[in-house]
Each structure stands twice: as structure tokens, then as C-alpha cells.
Amino acid sequence: MGKLVALGCGGVFLVVLVAALSLGLYVRSTYNGLVERSQAIDAQWAQVETQYQRRFDLIPNLVEATKGIFQQEQEVFGRLADARARYAGATQPNQRAEAATQVESALARLLVVVENYPALRSQENVTQLMDELAGTENRISVERQRYNERVQVYNNTVNRFPSNMIAGWFGYEARAYFQAAPGASVAPKVQF
Amino acid sequence: MKARFGMKRLSPLMALLLTLAVTGVGLAQTPLPQPMGHVNDFAEVIPADVEAGLEDSLRQFEVDTSVELAVVTIPSLDGAPIEDYAVRLFQQWGIGKKDVDNGVLMVLAVQDRDVRIEVGYGMETYLTDGQVGRILDTQVLPELGQNNYALGILKGMKAVAETIKTSDYQPGAVRPRPPLGAVAPFLVAALFGIVYLASFLARSKSFWLGGVLGAVGGAVLGWVWGGLWPIIALPIGLGILGLLLDALLSSAYTHQKTSGRPTRWASTLGGFSGAGRGGWSGGKSFGGFGGGRSGGGGASRRF
Numbered sequence: 001m002g003k004l005v006a007l008g009c010g011g012v013f014l015v016v017l018v019a020a021l022s023l024g025l026y027v028r029s030t031y032n033g034l035v036e037r038s039q040a041i042d043a044q045w046a047q048v049e050t051q052y053q054r055r056f057d058l059i060p061n062l063v064e065a066t067k068g069i070f071q072q073e074q075e076v077f078g079r080l081a082d083a084r085a086r087y088a089g090a091t092q093p094n095q096r097a098e099a100a101t102q103v104e105s106a107l108a109r110l111l112v113v114v115e116n117y118p119a120l121r122s123q124e125n126v127t128q129l130m131d132e133l134a135g136t137e138n139r140i141s142v143e144r145q146r147y148n149e150r151v152q153v154y155n156n157t158v159n160r161f162p163s164n165m166i167a168g169w170f171g172y173e174a175r176a177y178f179q180a181a182p183g184a185s186v187a188p189k190v191q192f
Numbered sequence: 193m194k195a196r197f198g199m200k201r202l203s204p205l206m207a208l209l210l211t212l213a214v215t216g217v218g219l220a221q222t223p224l225p226q227p228m229g230h231v232n233d234f235a236e237v238i239p240a241d242v243e244a245g246l247e248d249s250l251r252q253f254e255v256d257t258s259v260e261l262a263v264v265t266i267p268s269l270d271g272a273p274i275e276d277y278a279v280r281l282f283q284q285w286g287i288g289k290k291d292v293d294n295g296v297l298m299v300l301a302v303q304d305r306d307v308r309i310e311v312g313y314g315m316e317t318y319l320t321d322g323q324v325g326r327i328l329d330t331q332v333l334p335e336l337g338q339n340n341y342a343l344g345i346l347k348g349m350k351a352v353a354e355t356i357k358t359s360d361y362q363p364g365a366v367r368p369r370p371p372l373g374a375v376a377p378f379l380v381a382a383l384f385g386i387v388y389l390a391s392f393l394a395r396s397k398s399f400w401l402g403g404v405l406g407a408v409g410g411a412v413l414g415w416v417w418g419g420l421w422p423i424i425a426l427p428i429g430l431g432i433l434g435l436l437l438d439a440l441l442s443s444a445y446t447h448q449k450t451s452g453r454p455t456r457w458a459s460t461l462g463g464f465s466g467a468g469r470g471g472w473s474g475g476k477s478f479g480g481f482g483g484g485r486s487g488g489g490g491a492s493r494r495f
Contacts (some may be wrong), residue, residue: 008428025424053440124326127324127325127329128325128326130323131321131324131326131491132321132322134321134491135324135488136321136322138489138490139487142256142279142487143487143488180232
């Protein structure tokens with residue numbers, strides 16, 4: 001009888017031990033997961049900004065190649081230069097994102113204009129620049145989408161029970177999704 | 193009989209674990225096909241002999257340069273932009289070597305009359321968007337315009353391969369691994385071998401010895417390895433593995449014994465014969481792509 005009680009006590013102790021251990025492990029892994037996912041979001045945003053920079057680096061070449069041909073499109077070039085300066089001057093990520101989306105509509109307009117000029121289209125260097133530009137726009141949309149996917153994974157951890165309690169203890173809050181400006185969500189497509 | 197009962201209990205669990213491992217995380221989007229090789233003519237527009245020849249060339253190109261080139265034809269995109277489809281397929285298949293991302297994918301959507309060449313992250317410098325656009329304009333579109341799909345694809349892939357070969361692309365160097373990290377899989381494999389041997393030899397006496405041995409061995413290995421996770425994960429993992437293995441072998445032994453069949457190692461396929469149905473489905477000769485990624489580089493055209 002005494003042996004049985006001792007065995008029971010041992011069993012209960014073991015169960016409690018295992019439960020405490022798994023709770024500790026759960027908190028640890030959830031916390032580490034939050035840290036990792038939060039950093040993954042930042043890393044992905046850096047990817048988006050890399051592509052923004054690539055786009056801005058392309059613009060001077062594009063302007064150079066097309067400027068002489070359409071004098072009447074000076075307004076587009078002005079808007080591009082404006083947004084580019086604003087992007088360079090922005091210090092906050094959301095300011096940069098705003099400036100980048102402003103550039104999008106101007107670029108889309110420029111692509112449409114180029115498509116309407118057969119003389120321009122037939123120039124190989126213009127075609128190449130347009131491909132680079134379209135490729136960059138596509139890259140931006142891909143990296144933004146991956147950014148949003150990562151935010152979604154992170155936000156799931158922050159919002160769902162029971163991991164939301166752990167996120168709350170350590171002050172981890174839901175992050176905002178990237179939202180493209182209206183009309184700028186579709187990357188311009190070059191079709192020659 | 194006891195051990196056999198254990199076996200019956202294990203099967204659904206194992207099935208569940210396998211299902212979870214295979215399904216993973218799935219997004220609610222149109223399902224993507226599985227890769228059949230370098231050339232995947234789902235729209236059936238390439239004659240069989242041309243397809244086999246192209247497959248050989250692309251395989252040889254991978255041997256020579258480690259660059260993975262893939263061709264996919266599909267009947268329809270079902271309304272999705274070809275850019276989205278290409279980047280999703282690229283990601284799912286993992287075209288190119290892992291971490292080097294040296295893959296290139298050509299997608300042809302026959303009914304949509306869309307074509308795209310998607311370039312992996314690692315190849316963007318050697319195959320720029322401008323170059324891809326030029327290849328499409330000069331090599332691919334003239335043929336596709338006359339519905340010469342196979343010829344357009346052949347010329348396109350040939351131009352892609354030549355552009356890479358004439359660029360200063362160097363086949364990616366193999367990254368050195370940390371010293372213990374390289375030996376660790378062998379240690380785990382060796383330990384697994386010991387667990388298996390013990391499970392086999394003791395299958396008539398116990399159906400748990402393998403589990404105990406696995407846990408103990410895992411603890412020792414985890415301690416040698418260092419760090420918190422190996423110490424926790426290895427004993428648990430190897431313990432469960434040993435338990436499963438021993439239960440499987442013991443139940444197989446009981447089954448063989450009760451049905452009067454031989455129980456020696458050689459005549460039971462290593463002790464697994466009699467362990468019920470199942471087994472692995474036969475694989476194809478194509479080993480799959482290397483796990484490379486792309487980020488929307490490349491160019492698209494409508495033909």
C-alpha cells in the first residue's frame with residue numbers, strides 16, 4: 001500500500017515537472033519566434049527599399065534617353081524629380097514608402113507615353129531601359145507582397161491565443177501591412 | 193499480442209505525422225503542378241523527341257555550371273498575371289541551388305499568349321532584365337508569333353544559356369560548414385544504427401529497449417554537441433524514434449512468429465517484413481531542384 005502511494009506521488013511529481021518544463025519551453029519558443037519574425041519583417045522591408053533605390057537609380061537614365069523626344073511631357077519628368085528628392089530627404093520608413101508610391105503613378109504614365117511613340121519603342125536602349133524599369137516594378141511588388149506575408153505570420157502570433165498573452169507581456173504589437181496607393185498597385189507592363 | 197496491439201495504435205499516429213509533414217503551410221491559391229524535370233510541358237506543345245533533347249541539354253548545363261534552367265508550358269493562367277504565377281512557381285519548386293539562387297524559369301501560357309523568363313536572385317547580374325527582354329524580342333517572339341512553340345522555347349533557352357556562359361558567371365563555391373555540424377548527421381546515423389540493432393536483437397524480449405537506448409544515446413550526443421536545444425531535442429527525438437522502431441520490429445516479429453514465417457534478419461528484409469502495408473512510393477529519375485529563390489527579376493511579353 002505504502003509502495004503504491006509513493007509510486008503515485010512520484011507520478012504526480014513527474015507530471016507536474018513535465019508540465020512546468022513544457023510551459024517554460026513554450027514561452028521561450030514563442031518569445032524567440034516573435035523576435036525572429038519581427039526581425040524578418042525588418043529584413044524584408046530592407047529588401048523593398050533596395051528595390052526602391054534601384055528604381056531611383058534607373059530614372060536618370062530613362063529621363064536622359066527620352067527627354068529630347070517629348071517636350072510636352074515635361075510635367076512627368078518634373079513629378080519624377082520631385083518624388084525622387086522627397087525620397088532622398090525622407091528619414092522615416094513610412095515617409096520613404098509614401099514618396100516611393102508617389103513616384104509610381106508618374107512612372108506608369110511615362111511607360112504609357114513611351115508605348116505611344118513608335119520611334120521611341122524601336123530604339124534598343126529605350127526597350128532595354130523599359131525592361132529594367134518593368135522588372136524593378138515587378139520586384140518591388142514581389143518584395144512588398146513577401147513583406148505583407150511576413151507581417152501576417154507575425155501578426156498571427158501576436159493576435160492568437162495563447163501566444164497573444166506572451167506577446168502582451170513582452171510588449172510586442174501587431175505591425176501594419178504595406179498598402180499601395182490607389183491605382184499604383186498594378187506594376188506597369190511593357191508590351192512592345 | 194500485446195506488441196501487435198501497440199503497432200495498430202501507432203499506424204494512424206504515423207499517418208497523421210506524415211500528413212502534417214507533407215501538407216505544411218498551404219495558402220489558398222490555385223494549386224501549382226509538381227516538377228517533372230527541367231522541361232515541364234503541361235500544355236503539350238513540345239514534341240516528345242524535342243522535349244527529351246532539351247531535357248538532356250538543360251541537365252548537362254546544370255552539370256557544367258550548376259545553374260538550373262527550367263521550362264514550363266501551361267494551357268492557361270486562369271486570370272492570374274504571368275509575373276505572379278512565375279514567381280510563385282519559382283518559389284515552390286526552388287529552382288537554382290539553395291543560397292546561390294542560380295535558377296532561371298521560362299513560363300509559356302499558351303491560351304493567354306503570355307511568356308515570361310523569371311531570373312533567380314543569384315543570376316540577376318548575369319542575365320539582366322534588358323537582356324532577357326532582348327532574348328524574348330529577337331529569339332522567342334518571332335517563333336511564338338507563328339505558333340512554333342517548341343522552336344521558340346529552344347531558341348530562348350539556347351540564348352539564355354549562351355548569355356550566362358559568355359558572362360563572367362562563376363559556378364557558386366561550396367560554403368564550408370562548421371566542423372561538428374558536418375559530423376553530427378553521421379553521429380546521429382550511427383546512433384540510429386545502434387538503436388536499430390538493439391531493437392532487432394531484443395524484439396522478442398522487449399518493445400521499448402530501443403526507445404530507452406535512443407534517449408540515453410541522444411542525451412550523450414546532445415551533451416557533446418552543446419547548447420540547450422540539442423540536449424532537450426535529441427534525447428526526446430531519438431527516444432521516440434527508438435520506441436517507434438522497436439515497437440514496429442517487435443510487432444513485426446510477433447506477426448511473423450504467429451504466422452509461422454522465418455524471423456531471421458536476411459529473410460525479413462531487416463526485420464520490417466510483416467510490419468503491415470505501406471512503404472515508400474517509387475521515385476522518378478528527376479531529383480528535384482535545389483531550393484533557389486527569385487524576386488521578380490526578368491521580363492515578360494505577349495505574343
